[in-house]
Amino acid sequence: MTESDVVISCRNVWKVFGDRPERLRLTPATTLEALRATNHIAAVRDVSLDIRRGEMLVVMGLSGSGKSTLVRCLARLLDITSGEVMVEGQDIGKLSETELIELRRKKMGMVFQSFGLLPHRTALENVAFPLEMRGQDRASRIARARDMLTLVGLKGREGYFPRELSGGQQQRVGIARSLAVEPDIWFLDEPFSALDPLIRREMQDEFLRLKGMLAKTIVFITHDFDEALRLADRIAIMKDGAVEQIDTPERIVMAPATPYVAKFTEAIDRTRVVRALALAQPVAGPVPEGGALPAGETLHALARRIVGDSRPMIPLMDQGRIAGILDRKAALDLLLGPAA
Amino acid sequence: MMAATLAKPGFFLDQRRVAQAILLAALVLVLFRGVLPAGLIRLPEGMVLPFADWINAAFAFAQNDLGLMTLTRAFSDAVEVCLDVTANLLYGKSRWPNVGPIPWVVIAATAGMAGYALGGLRLAVLAAGTFVWIAVMGQWKWAMETLSVIVVAVPFSVVFGLLMGVLAWRYRMAERILNPILNIAQSLPHFAYMIPVVVFIGVGPKAGAIVTIIFSVPPMIRMSLLGLRAVSPEIIESGKMSGTTRWQLMTRVRLPAARTEILIGVNQVIMQSLAMVVLASFIGMPGLGQKLLQLLQALKIGLSVEIGITIVLLAIVLDRMSKAWALKQPEHVEGATWVQRHRLLAVWLGLIALGFLLAWLNPYFIEVERKQALSLADPLDAVVGGLIDLIDPVADWLRWFLITWVLIPLRDAFLWLPTSAVLVALAGAAWRIGGLRSALVCLAFILPIALSGWWDRAMITLYTVFVSVALALVIGVPLGLLGAANEARARRFLLVCDTAQTFPSFIYLIPVIMLFGVNDVAVVAAVMVFATVPIVRYTIEGLRNIPPEIVESAQMSGASGRQLLWHVKLPLALPTLVVGANQSIMFALFMVIIAAFIGTQDLGQEMQRALSSTDVGKGLVLGLAVAFMGLTADHLLMKWARGREATAGR
Ligand SMILES: Nc1ncnc2c1ncn2[C@@H]1O[C@H](COP(=O)(O)OP(=O)(O)OP(=O)(O)O)[C@@H](O)[C@H]1O
Ligand SMILES: [Mg+2]
Numbered sequence: 006m007t008e009s010d011v012v013i014s015c016r017n018v019w020k021v022f023g024d025r026p027e028r029l030r031l032t033p034a035t036t037l038e039a040l041r042a043t044n045h046i047a048a049v050r051d052v053s054l055d056i057r058r059g060e061m062l063v064v065m066g067l068s069g070s071g072k073s074t075l076v077r078c079l080a081r082l083l084d085i086t087s088g089e090v091m092v093e094g095q096d097i098g099k100l101s102e103t104e105l106i107e108l109r110r111k112k113m114g115m116v117f118q119s120f121g122l123l124p125h126r127t128a129l130e131n132v133a134f135p136l137e138m139r140g141q142d143r144a145s146r147i148a149r150a151r152d153m154l155t156l157v158g159l160k161g162r163e164g165y166f167p168r169e170l171s172g173g174q175q176q177r178v179g180i181a182r183s184l185a186v187e188p189d190i191w192f193l194d195e196p197f198s199a200l201d202p203l204i205r206r207e208m209q210d211e212f213l214r215l216k217g218m219l220a221k222t223i224v225f226i227t228h229d230f231d232e233a234l235r236l237a238d239r240i241a242i243m244k245d246g247a248v249e250q251i252d253t254p255e256r257i258v259m260a261p262a263t264p265y266v267a268k269f270t271e272a273i274d275r276t277r278v279v280r281a282l283a284l285a286q287p288v289a290g291p292v293p294e295g296g297a298l299p300a301g302e303t304l305h306a307l308a309r310r311i312v313g314d315s316r317p318m319i320p321l322m323d324q325g326r327i328a329g330i331l332d333r334k335a336a337l338d339l340l341l342g343p344a345a
Numbered sequence: 346m347m348a349a350t351l352a353k354p355g356f357f358l359d360q361r362r363v364a365q366a367i368l369l370a371a372l373v374l375v376l377f378r379g380v381l382p383a384g385l386i387r388l389p390e391g392m393v394l395p396f397a398d399w400i401n402a403a404f405a406f407a408q409n410d411l412g413l414m415t416l417t418r419a420f421s422d423a424v425e426v427c428l429d430v431t432a433n434l435l436y437g438k439s440r441w442p443n444v445g446p447i448p449w450v451v452i453a454a455t456a457g458m459a460g461y462a463l464g465g466l467r468l469a470v471l472a473a474g475t476f477v478w479i480a481v482m483g484q485w486k487w488a489m490e491t492l493s494v495i496v497v498a499v500p501f502s503v504v505f506g507l508l509m510g511v512l513a514w515r516y517r518m519a520e521r522i523l524n525p526i527l528n529i530a531q532s533l534p535h536f537a538y539m540i541p542v543v544v545f546i547g548v549g550p551k552a553g554a555i556v557t558i559i560f561s562v563p564p565m566i567r568m569s570l571l572g573l574r575a576v577s578p579e580i581i582e583s584g585k586m587s588g589t590t591r592w593q594l595m596t597r598v599r600l601p602a603a604r605t606e607i608l609i610g611v612n613q614v615i616m617q618s619l620a621m622v623v624l625a626s627f628i629g630m631p632g633l634g635q636k637l638l639q640l641l642q643a644l645k646i647g648l649s650v651e652i653g654i655t656i657v658l659l660a661i662v663l664d665r666m667s668k669a670w671a672l673k674q675p676e677h678v679e680g681a682t683w684v685q686r687h688r689l690l691a692v693w694l695g696l697i698a699l700g701f702l703l704a705w706l707n708p709y710f711i712e713v714e715r716k717q718a719l720s721l722a723d724p725l726d727a728v729v730g731g732l733i734d735l736i737d738p739v740a741d742w743l744r745w746f747l748i749t750w751v752l753i754p755l756r757d758a759f760l761w762l763p764t765s766a767v768l769v770a771l772a773g774a775a776w777r778i779g780g781l782r783s784a785l786v787c788l789a790f791i792l793p794i795a796l797s798g799w800w801d802r803a804m805i806t807l808y809t810v811f812v813s814v815a816l817a818l819v820i821g822v823p824l825g826l827l828g829a830a831n832e833a834r835a836r837r838f839l840l841v842c843d844t845a846q847t848f849p850s851f852i853y854l855i856p857v858i859m860l861f862g863v864n865d866v867a868v869v870a871a872v873m874v875f876a877t878v879p880i881v882r883y884t885i886e887g888l889r890n891i892p893p894e895i896v897e898s899a900q901m902s903g904a905s906g907r908q909l910l911w912h913v914k915l916p917l918a919l920p921t922l923v924v925g926a927n928q929s930i931m932f933a934l935f936m937v938i939i940a941a942f943i944g945t946q947d948l949g950q951e952m953q954r955a956l957s958s959t960d961v962g963k964g965l966v967l968g969l970a971v972a973f974m975g976l977t978a979d980h981l982l983m984k985w986a987r988g989r990e991a992t993a994g995r
Contacts (some may be wrong), residue, residue, distance in 0.1 A: 082582045102591070110588030121583030125601040125675060134597075135587035164677040179583075 012190060012222045013056040013079055018088035020049035020071075020078050020246075026086045037245060048074035050246035051088075059220035061212075062251075063233040065269075066243030072226045073118055075243070076192045079224065080113060081105060092190070110139050114188030116196040118226075120179040122167040128154060129163040132182045139186070146185075153181040156211070158204060172199040180208060187215070191223040197232065209235055230273050242266050254278050276305040276340050284336055285321050285329025297322035298331065304339055311336050360780050367773030367784075374766035385765040393798035397962030404544065404961050417545045424558070425551050427497040432550075435489035435496075437712075446489070448704035448711040449480040454696040456662070462689050464669035472666065475658040483718025484633070484655055491632035491659075494550060494625075495618045498557040502614045505558070506565020507607065511595070513566065514573040523566065530563045532931065532975040534938035535624050536952045537968020543628055543959050553622060553630030561617035565610040572606025573599055608671030615663050620849040623656060624939065627956065633659075637851065638942075646729050646859050647722030653855045657848055664847040729859055736860075744866045752812065752865050759808040764795050767804075771977070779984045786980055790973040797966050805947035807974065810933045813872035817929055821877040822922070825884020826910075835885050842882040850875060850936050854943070868940040875936045876929040883925025887918030920986040927982040934975050 019031045023045030029035075033051045040047050048071045056062050064072045077083040079090055081097045090097050092108070100108065114135075122131050129150050136146035154163055157177040167175050176199045183191065193212075197205045209232065215221055227233055233240055234254050241251040242265075250262040258278050261267035282300040293316050298307055300321035311319070311333060319331045338344070374381065383389070407413040429440035437446030457473030479488045513520040538560050539552075546552040576599055584598035600607070626634035633656055640649035680686040703710040709717065733740070771791055775783040794803050828838030853875045854867075861867040891914060899913045915922075941949030948967045955964035 077582070080586065082585060106588050106590055109586055113586065115583070115586040117579050117583055119577075119579050121577075121579035123580060123584070123598060123602065125604060127675075127677065134584075138588045138593060164679070166675045166677060168674055169677060182583075182587075 010057045011055045012058050012093055013224075014054075014091045015079065016053050016089050016091075018049055018052045018075075018078055018090060019047065019086045020074050020083060021086045022046045022048060029086070031087050047246045049078060049085075052246075052248050053088075054241065054248060054251055056222055056224065058222055059216065060238045061216055061223040061225055061236050063225045063227060063237035063240045064243060065227065065230075065233060065240060068228075070243040071246040072243055073194050074246075076115075076194055076224055076226065080109075080115060080192055110135070112188055113190045113192070114183040114186050115192040116176075116179050116183045116194060118194040118198070120167070120175045122175055122178055122182075124167055127164050127166055128159060128170065128178045128181075131167070131178055132185050135182060135186045149185055150181070153185045154178070156184065157181045157208070173201065173204070176200060177204070177208075184211075184215075187219070187221075189221060191221055193223060193225045195226050195228065198228070205232075212236070230270075234273075234278055242269055255280060255283055259283060274305070276308065277303055279304055279339065281307055281321050281331055281336070282323065282328060284339070285331055288320075288327060288330055292320050292327055293318045293330070295320075297327060299323070300328045304336055307336075308340055311340065361777060364773050364777030367769060367776055371766045371770035371773055374763055374769060378761075378763055378766075381763055381765070386763040387800065388764055388795050388798075392796065394796045396793070396797050396966045397960070399962070400965050401960075401962035404541070408545070414545065421546050421551055421555055424497060424501065424554050428493065428550055428554055431493035431496045432490075435493045436486050446712065448700055449476065449485055449713070450703050450710045451697050451700035453477050453480065454700050455693065458689060458693040458696065460662070460666060463666050463673060468665055468669060471658075472662050475655075475662045478658060479655055480713050481719050482651060482655070483713050483715050483720070484636075484652065485712050487631070487633045487636050487652075488655060488659070490550070491619075491622055491634065494554045494557060494622050494630065494632070495615070495663075498554050498561065498618050498622070499611070499614055501558045502561040502565055502618065503611055506562045506610060506614065507569050507600075509562070509566045510569025510573065510610075513570050520570070527563045527566060528976065529969070529972050532934070532972040532979070533968045534935055534949070534952070534971050535560065535621060536627070536938055536941075536949070536956055537964055537971070538621075539625070539628050540952075540956050540959060540964030540968075541961050543956065544961050548629035550630055552628050553625035556625055556628065557618045557621040560621045561614045564613035564617060568606050568610025568613065569603070572603030572610070575606060576602040605671055608667070612664065612667035612671055615667050616660070616847055619656075619660055619663060620851075623849045623851050627942075627953075634851065637855075641854065641858060644858070644863075645722070646855075647724075647726035648720075649855050650725050650729075650859075651721055653852050656852055660847045660849060661844060664844075733860070740860060744861060744864070747866050747869075748864070752869065755812060756805060756808045759804045759811075760801060762804070764800055768792065768795065775981060778981055778988070783980065783984060787977050790977045790980075794970045794973060797970060799948060799951070799967060799970055802946070802948045802951055802967075803970055803974065805945070806934070806937055806949070806971065809869060809872060809937050809945070809947060810930060810974075813869050813933050813937075814876050814926065814929050816869070816873045817876040817880050817933070818926065820873070821880030821925075821929075822884050824877070825881045825888070828881060829885045829888035832889075835889055838885055839882060842878050842885075845878045846882075850932075850939050853936065854940065858943070863943050865945070868937070868943055868945055871940050871943075872933045872936040876933040879925045879928040879932060880922075883921050883928070884918065887921030887925075888914055890921065891917045920989045923982050923986040923989075927979055927986075930978045930982075931975050934971055938971060 017033070021029060021031070021040060023040070023043070026045055029040070029043070029045065031051075035047075035050075037047055037050075050071075052075060054062075064075065066072050074083065078085045079092075081090070081100070085098065093112075095104075097105070097108070123134065126134065129147065132150035132153050133146045136149060141149075151163060154160060157180055159174060159177055159181065162170065162174065165174075167178065170178065176196070180196055183193075191212075197208055200208065212223065213236065216223060225233075225236060237254055239251060240254055240257050242249045242257065244265050250257060250266045252260075252262075255278050257266065258270050258273055258275050261270060280301055280303050281298055284304075285300065295316060297320040298310060300323035304311070311331075314333065317333050319333055319336075320327050321329045321331050374385065378386065429438065430442065432438035432445075433440045433443060434445040434447055435452075453473050453476035456476050457469045460472030461469035479485055509519075509523065513523050538556050542552050542556040542559070546555055580602050581594065581598060584594050589598060622630065622632065623634035623637070626632070626638045629635075633652055637649055637652045637656070640652065678686050680688075684691050700710070768788065768791060771787050772784040775787040779786075794800060824838075827834075829835050853871045857867045857870040857874070861870055895917065896909065896913065899909055904913065937945070937947060938949035938952060941947070941953050944950075948971055952964055952967045954960075955967060
């Protein structure tokens with residue numbers, strides 16, 4: 006990873022709401038209680054993270070933990086109280102109004118938790134709105150908006166007003182609106198929360214496809230672990246405004262940095278996250294006889310073969326080489342729970 | 346000041362104790378009136394400040410030295426050009442573009458279609474029917490003279506109001522300056538606006554239009570500010586993320602998203618304009634108002650009832666249509682062809698064509714001549730005459746009784762009170778409700794009235810308002826109780842109240858003059874009727890909004906119907922009722938001033954004199970005196986109601 010790969014980078018970002026937050030002196034040691042005593046609420050506390058090009062970072066945390074606020078700070082919808090946010094090497098706190106508008110027109114897109122549709126515009130006009138702001142001509146933006154609505158399954162509803170659409174349909178209009186511009190940097194705040202499981206999966210696939218094809222950088226907020234595991238390159242867990250841990254899904258479950266993260270991830274089915282390689286022991290001595298298992302697959306995917314295999318030690322194959330040895334008992338313990 | 350000497354620090358702790366002491370002092374002043382020095386009974390002449398002269402000097406300076414005259418001239422010329430256009434279109438005044446008048450059938454059809462588009466068949470019938478009525482009753486020209494001003498004034502007010510609303514929304518400073526100005530402006534009686542306009546513009550339709558514009562701006566400012574504040578932050582953020590510039594964000598996101606509030610503002614502008622345009626007859630504005638004024642002065646009851654019906658119908662139509670527009674939510678339209686998608690427009694065009702054809706065939710459909718017009722005046726006069734003969738003995742006795750035994754003694758009592766006692770009592774009451782701050786605020790409002798030298802006139806106004814609002818409470822609260830009996834009835838009562846509130850205040854004078862003639866009783870009756878409406882309304886609202894659990898739990902503890910009413914419902918509804926009383930007082934103040942032309946001796950009468958002698962200073966001082974009385978009542982009652990609601994934890 007080189008420096009230029011980092012698209013968004015934030016350092017010690019604080020966002021404090023309250024009477025006079027600009028007068029506060031914020032250090033990593035500042036506690037919530039100290040702030041509350043002066044009538045302030047810290048929604049984001051001392052967050053530092055880097056997001057690479059083409060990466061999907063999933064932000065998780067309890068309700069009120071500051072996820073939406075963090076994303077708003079990254080998009081400079083909110084001015085941060087202290088720290089700095091760099092987007093493609095520029096400090097966005099220092100951008101002028103026109104530069105910021107340019108950045109949003111050309112680079113950024115967002116899907117809002119409560120949709121943020123313009124009530125006086127039809128679904129079609131809502132989707133075309135960012136294109137209109139970019140100065141695209143009428144015919145082409147209408148055509149593009151139509152395509153996007155079809156993509157999200159709203160063909161035939163183009164002329165409906167937000168009020169006339171169901172929650173899930175409104176959410177899809179919001180998704181279509183941000184798909185229409187295909188921004189390089191995407192902020193998705195619980196974008197699929199109101200969708201039924203089928204459409205949700207379709208939409209996830211669509212974003213994965215775009216991300217894979219066009220190297221989009223995506224910050225994705227969700228409460229749904231399955232969704233997070235499907236999409237995430239890395240997961241950030243937030244608590245009371247601070248990022249407790251930011252890491253790959255596997256390390257989050259296998260090596261939680263704090264007791265909170267451990268508790269938060271307790272209910273996850275580990276076998277769907279943990280790849281065989283993570284349990285591998287180094288090759289010492291002779292490699293066991295017989296076929297090897299692919300090291301990059303999750304235990305869940307390999308479950309049938311592990312159960313069916315009778316060797317106590319199973320070789321793992323990665324890119325044509327033996328990458329390690331899997332202890333079958335350890336794997337079975339994870340899959341079935343430790344033997345009583 | 347007595348209050349200040351009594352208020353030792355320790356006393357601050359007990360608001361009630363201080364208030365009692367001050368009120369006691371007021372009582373002492375009243376009881377020992379006989380031995381009080383003259384200076385405490387009325388302010389000595391030497392202390393009266395010539396506010397009017399100062400204001401006149403300021404106006405003269407603005408007019409001559411600041412060149413404000415040129416500015417107002419330019420503005421009024423622009424208004425005049427617009428007025429000429431609408432006058433030509435609506436009633437064929439020979440001005441550019443010289444195509445009018447538009448035949449009444451076309452206007453009626455247009456109104457009907459607009460009604461249909463906004464609110465369905467019923468509104469269509471109401472709108473078209475109103476214009477048909479106006480035409481066949483031979484009132485077309487007057488009504489169009491009135492409407493031609495409204496059509497010009499409303500857009501001006503809306504644009505001004507919107508601009509100032511945006512300004513107040515954008516800059517805290519602007520809001521801080523505007524807020525008190527709006528408070529005063531919205532409690533200034535109509536006439537106070539007319540006098541400066543007469544000075545700057547003169548009399549006639551132009552002045553009428555301009556005073557209408559100025560008068561109807563404040564609610565627009567308020568509503569646009571409210572609307573802009575209420576736009577959900579995510580809508581704005583989504584606009585920002587779409588890359589809007591500030592201008593785009595305002596025009597394509599914020600303002601459209603605040604549509605409902607802004608259109609409610611437009612509704613208020615229209616209703617205020619109608620009320621003002623009718624009154625502007627006092628400054629030579631032709632139209633329905635002027636006709637009504639002449640007929641009332643000549644005591645031609647039948648004809649004035651006809652005009653009254655027209656004004657009421659217009660008020661209802663304008664109110665219903667603009668409200669329907671405000672509340673109408675956008676709806677998608679299906680259809681492939683233009684005609685399918687614009688069905689109503691197509692029907693409208695057809696109707697217009699038909700209307701022009703009719704007008705071409707027969708001039709009756711352009712304008713109904715006076716001699717072709719129907720009139721209800723004779724039968725109406727007969728009915729009213731019979732009615733009056735019937736009730737005259739009673740009405741006569743009532744009039745005599747009220748004047749001799751209620752009104753005159755009360756008025757004398759108000760005038761008898763020493764100024765000092767009134768001020769001290771006010772301070773005491775204010776202290777009881779809101780502490781030192783309230784006492785100071787109220788004195789700041791009322792002391793200038795004493796200093797202005799209009800104290801006696803103000804006391805007469807106060808007495809009229811007091812009597813009328815007291816009567817309004819006596820009548821309105823039981824009516825409200827009756828109305829709140831069940832949900833269906835409550836809704837019907839509220840509809841009647843809503844409708845009655847849209848009528849221009851002038852209308853209320855017709856029935857009372859009809860019944861009582863021109864005297865103090867008529868004034869009190871008109872004010873009382875006008876002031877009863879908000880009381881009924883808020884009584885119903887107050888009772889309706891009591892949480893059902895509370896009523897149920899009281900019933901479970903075995904409260905009888907009467908106990909329930911007195912110990913549970915009324916106390917809970919009281920704060921809302923007080924808000925109603927507050928509005929009632931405002932209404933009464935406005936009405937007292939308007940009723941002045943029946944012949945009163947209060948501030949309103951003086952204001953009429955100031956109007957006819959175009960004395961700006963005097964007019965404004967009188968207007969402000971009325972406004973300050975209203976604002977004092979508003980401060981005290983609202984403070985009390987809020988405090989009460991806070992303690993009730995609602
Ligand atoms: N404009 C604001 N003013 C004051 N406090 C705010 C504001 N916006 C957010 N907060 C506070 O900041 C904290 C974080 O809010 P945020 O919306 O970021 O939570 P979230 O993690 O997105 O929650 P959810 O999952 O419910 O969407 C909350 O305690 C909230 O009350
Ligand atoms: Mg959120």
